[in-house]
Amino acid sequence: VARPFLYLDNAATTAVDPRVLAAMTDCLAAEPGNPSATHAAGRAVRARVERAREQVASLIGAEDPSAIVWTSGATEADNLAVLGAARGAAERGRHVVTSKTEHRAVLDACARLEREGWSVSYLRPDSSGRVAPDAVVAALRPDTTLVAIMLVNNETGVVQDCAAIGRLCRERGIVFHVDAAQAAGRVPLHVGELHADLVALSAHKIHGPAGVGALYVRRYPRPTLVPLQFGGGQEGGLRSGTVAVHQVVGMGEAFRLAGESGQEPQRLAGLRDRLWAALATLGGVHLNGHAGHRAPHVLNVSFEGVDGEALLYELDDVAVASGAACSSATGEPSYVLRALGRSDALAQASLRFAFGRFSTGDDADEVARRVVTAVRRLRALAPS
């Protein structure tokens, strides 16, 4: 099938895997039933929900499927984790530690806490995008109740040392939240090894449907979370509202498939490195993020001597993300790249390429060819 776009924006969203689609379609076509109902129809549907819960729990090594709380996506999961855990521990302290390069779902939740009287320490990563565990410790205060650090950065793919940070938090009795929306299926993700109390997950980042996610909430001991949503007391009272059964079934299937992906991370890393090798021939290109500690599917590159918007224009039929202000909701160049010390010019002239299950070597080669052509044209137009 001919594809109209070269799609390398799999960190934004991914194509739904046909097997996920089949599972969801089967679910939608099935007899109705509310999973909270006690009659047979309800129990039948609930079985699907619980099967999906097991599938998600299995991929992340959760001690019990009941540790999985369905949400509408990773954003809601991050919101519930940050706001819920901070408010739940308000009597013990009102200080939160996070990093400047977290997803907006965490940063904006932290900003909300600040407006409510909390203080938040925003750690600046080093130029490779990594947050040193020692820096986290240095930021802790007697009233710190929550640390939130993402496992894989959504812009650069940088992988944080969450296992070390989590261990340090666990030793001090501080709740540790990990945004793992970009991590599942790409890097090792075991909640026990991360010493995580809360983990945000997304379905549509790994070939599941958009509109569904989950929050892992450690069972023993269970951090106190104040819910954000009220109504029916579903999901242990943490997330009221009828569960979208076909959505969670899709997420479960996506996580099952990710668990069976075998060498997929290595294949993705091969595509990423192939593209980087081709782009590096241009000269004047900068890899954004740590060269070693990064997820296999993401490549973020800044190009000297070109304007980011013009570069995006030239690549119109190539679906990639940009650090340019024109592509940002805030009208500012990427805050993540600027936190890494990149100049506004390089942050503007950056592209994020993200591979997925359906990406091929031909995709990498063709995107490289298009980018090289575009950069050369724009550099030729620019003053030397």
Add this chain to the structure above:
Amino acid sequence: LKAFAVRDDPRYSEQVQRLFETAPGAGAPGDDAGWVQGEASDPLTETRVRWHLRARDGRITGARYEVRGCPHTIAVAARIAAGFVGHPIEAPSDVAGGPTLPRAAGAPASAGQGARSGPPVAVDLAAIAAELNVPAEKLGRLFVIEDAFRRAVLLLRGTRA
């Protein structure tokens, strides 16, 4: 799917698309006989513009440009380059102090046109921006084009004197 192509992006008018994609008159001149250069930049947007102008008998005979900038900036530079060749470098005009790029048919006049005064103004940015449908947030970048152009024109006048 065509609806999602850049050609249907409301930020880029047809003229901007054509001028950016073809960039007529772009690049440094192949020879350096009689050319003067004017350059300006904006550190905020990292826009850089360098004009190369040449004149004979008081008229501009060559206008080329180099631009590191967004599609609108490149398109506007291309529009100016095409519009100024053949113009006298000190012709009287409806903008006090210097020649004005003639408006395309149907393009609206700029605000205050005919009433401005001060240093030589070589480019009527407002008229060109309106003609090319440049978004308001991009107008600041166009001053870089004007600054560079003005410097080149002043050099031309100095050379002539």
